[in-house]
Amino acid sequence: MTDLSLKHHLPDSLLAAYSAGALPEAFSLVVATHVSLCDQCRAAIASHEAVGGAVLEDIGQVSVDDNSLAATMARIKADGRLAAKPARPAARSIFPSPLVEYVKGGPENVRWRRVGAGVKQAILPCDGNATARLLYIPAGAAMPDHSHRGLELTLVLQGAFADEVDRFQRGDVEVGTEDLTHTPIAEAGLPCICLAATDAPLKFKGLLPRIVQPFFRI
Amino acid sequence: MSLVLTHATRSRALPHPAVLMHAIGDGNKAPVANPKTTPDPWTTCLIEFKQTQDAQRFADLFGHFAPRVKAFLMKSGASAALAEETTQEALATVWQKAHLFDPSMASASTWIYTIVRNKRIDAIRKQRRPEPEDLPWGTEAPQSSEEILAVSDEQAELRRCIAELPLAQRQMIERAYFGDLSHYEIAEVTGLPLGTIKSRIRLGLERLRYELKKSRE
Numbered sequence: 001m002t003d004l005s006l007k008h009h010l011p012d013s014l015l016a017a018y019s020a021g022a023l024p025e026a027f028s029l030v031v032a033t034h035v036s037l038c039d040q041c042r043a044a045i046a047s048h049e050a051v052g053g054a055v056l057e058d059i060g061q062v063s064v065d066d067n068s069l070a071a072t073m074a075r076i077k078a079d080g081r082l083a084a085k086p087a088r089p090a091a092r093s094i095f096p097s098p099l100v101e102y103v104k105g106g107p108e109n110v111r112w113r114r115v116g117a118g119v120k121q122a123i124l125p126c127d128g129n130a131t132a133r134l135l136y137i138p139a140g141a142a143m144p145d146h147s148h149r150g151l152e153l154t155l156v157l158q159g160a161f162a163d164e165v166d167r168f169q170r171g172d173v174e175v176g177t178e179d180l181t182h183t184p185i186a187e188a189g190l191p192c193i194c195l196a197a198t199d200a201p202l203k204f205k206g207l208l209p210r211i212v213q214p215f216f217r218i
Numbered sequence: 219m220s221l222v223l224t225h226a227t228r229s230r231a232l233p234h235p236a237v238l239m240h241a242i243g244d245g246n247k248a249p250v251a252n253p254k255t256t257p258d259p260w261t262t263c264l265i266e267f268k269q270t271q272d273a274q275r276f277a278d279l280f281g282h283f284a285p286r287v288k289a290f291l292m293k294s295g296a297s298a299a300l301a302e303e304t305t306q307e308a309l310a311t312v313w314q315k316a317h318l319f320d321p322s323m324a325s326a327s328t329w330i331y332t333i334v335r336n337k338r339i340d341a342i343r344k345q346r347r348p349e350p351e352d353l354p355w356g357t358e359a360p361q362s363s364e365e366i367l368a369v370s371d372e373q374a375e376l377r378r379c380i381a382e383l384p385l386a387q388r389q390m391i392e393r394a395y396f397g398d399l400s401h402y403e404i405a406e407v408t409g410l411p412l413g414t415i416k417s418r419i420r421l422g423l424e425r426l427r428y429e430l431k432k433s434r435e
Contacts, residue, residue, distance in 0.1 A: 017401035020394045021335040021347070027401070029348040036351035039434070043426035045350075046323055047419045052335060053328030054377040055395045061285035062292055065302055069280050073273075075310040098348040127345045 008172035010034055010041050010153075019048035024130035026197035029098060030153045030173070033195055036096030037171040094158045094170075099195060102126075103134070107158075107193065110134055117141055130199040137161065137186040137194070150200030152176035154184075159192035161185060255363075257321065257370030264326040265366075268316045279326070280309055287334050294338050294396040304341045308334045322365040322429060325373040331395075338397060353433070365429065372422045379418050 010031060017023050018031040035042045065071070093106040102124045103109050112120035112134075120136040137143060139159065153173055160169040163182040168174050176182070176198075186192035256262055260282055267275035284305050291301035311333050319329055339347045380388055394404050 011405075013405035014401060016394070017404045020399075020404065021339050021397055022394065022399060022401050022404055024401075025345045025348070032348035032350045039430040040427060042350060043423050043430055046328075046426050047422040049324065049332055050328045050373055050376055050422055051380070051391065051419065052331040052395045053325055053373060054380050055392050056283075056286055056290050056331045056334065057327045057377060058381065059286055059293065059392070060289045062289040062298075062301070064284045064288055064305060068284060068302065068306060069277060072280065072284075072306045072309045072313075075306055076313045079310065079314060097351040101348070128343075 006038055006040075006171040008166070008168055008174060009038065010173055011175060012044060014153075014175075015041055015044045016048045019045050019052060024126070024128035024199060026124075026126040026128065026130035026132035027151075027153060027199070029102060029124070029126065029132050030155050030195055030197045032098035033096050033157075034155050034171065034173050036098060094193065099157075102132075110136075112136055119143065126197075130197055132195065132197040135192075135194045135196055137184070137192040139186050139188050139191055142183055142185045149178065150198060152196060152198040154194050154196045157193045157195060159190040160187040161192050161194070162187065255367075257366050258325060258374065260326040261321055261366070261370050264312075264316065264319055264329070265321055267313075268319050271316075276313055279312065283312075283327075283330055284309055287330070290334060290396070291338060291342075293392070294342060294398075296338075296342055300341060304334075304337050307341075308337045311337070321369060322362075323369070323426065325369050328373065335395075343397070353430075368425055369422075372418065372425070376418045376422070 014023070014027070014031065018028060023031065031041075031045075035045060093100065095103060095106050100106065103122075110122045112122050115121050118138040118141050122134045124132040124134065126132045135143075135154075137159075153175060154168070155173045156168050156170050158170060160167060161184040162168070163174070163184040165174065165180070165182060167187075168184075174184075257265075260279065263275055263278050263282075266272065267279060287308050288301045288305040291304050292298065296304060308330070312330060315333070319326075324332070336347045336349075339345055380391060383391070390399075390407050393399050394407060399407065
């Protein structure tokens with residue numbers, strides 16, 4: 001289920017941070033969803049995890065309780081064997097399984113809220129100091145001009161968008177940092193659906209979006 | 219003959235010394251200097267446990283890994299009591315998920331690290347941990363011994379390289395994996411001159427990419 005035309009990957013530092021378990025949940029969700037579509041980043045994560053394996057091996061030892069093994073065996077008996085995660089429910093869904101778990105289904109199960117100009121969004125429940133949301137941008141429509149105070153990751157799941165930086169299609173991730181101000185425009189064809197995560201509220205250039213921002217949390 | 223061809227193809231695509239050595243040892247039975255024919259003992263033990271569900275094998279794994287997992291969790295900020303409980307949970311998961319262990323992708327210590335990391339996020343940070351979709355071919359794909367050896371070999375090399383790093387750099391890496399550093403700090407760390415381990419990571423990466431590509435063909 002990987003796409004060879006995938007062009008915009010996650011930066012290695014984010015893959016390292018994901019492997020170390022250092023990302024806020026919202027960013028982890030974007031990474032896990034991208035990696036479900038991208039073997040290159042999956043391999044990079046596996047190689048960073050090998051560093052974690054080496055750290056674990058050489059960390060030293062702390063004695064476990066005397067009954068530790070027996071208590072572990074009791075847990076195993078109580079829980080039984082864990083099955084593999086269920087495969088993607090609808091094989092044709094545009095949502096890879098990490099996202100399905102958050103939406104509790106496919107695109108048809110998303111509870112969209114209108115944010116104007118045909119654009120819709122749905123906030124996904126994530127703990128920590130970053131938020132994740134799904135964006136729905138009708139073909140040909142533009143997102144308001146915005147820049148970023150923190151880090152923003154935007155992963156395309158359907159359709160494509162283009163901005164001042166490049167063109168992004170299914171599986172591609174755009175990494176927005178403080179020095180990026182952009183106006184993403186969805187391409188003609190299918191509506192563009194993206195998963196976006198950020199650790200700071202977006203800053204909009206126009207007056208109106210700044211007024212509505214507190215209401216819509218965009 | 220076909221076996222030799224396979225090795226030759228692999229070697230061209232991916233000249234890993236362990237693969238080459240193994241191919242030579244395999245092909246003509248001649249004694250090779252330091253021929254390595256088995257992966258590290260704990261990967262071997264976990265493979266055996268996966269195949270047999272033998273409680274003694276599990277007890278061996280527990281004896282080796284549980285005290286390390288507990289040390290790891292305490293260095294990550296868990297109290298002794300929470301670390302003990304989370305260690306038991308993690309090792310229980312090792313038993314329950316052993317059938318999913320793929321030694322051509324990770325050594326035993328790396329695979330167990332990923333379980334411990336997820337338990338740490340769950341128990342200490344109280345957050346969910348989104349995981350990538352399972353690979354479509356699952357764990358049914360046959361794993362050749364030289365792939366498993368290559369993983370084990372890379373892991374040993376990686377450990378050696380980390381051990382040889384200057385203390386400050388090694389501690390920085392450890393802190394990152396204990397969850398002490400933010401991703402912004404990790405981005406700065408990966409800019410450090412961690413040359414030797416970077417090139418080791420690179421080597422593993424090339425092989426893994428090749429593995430994934432091959433298994434999808």
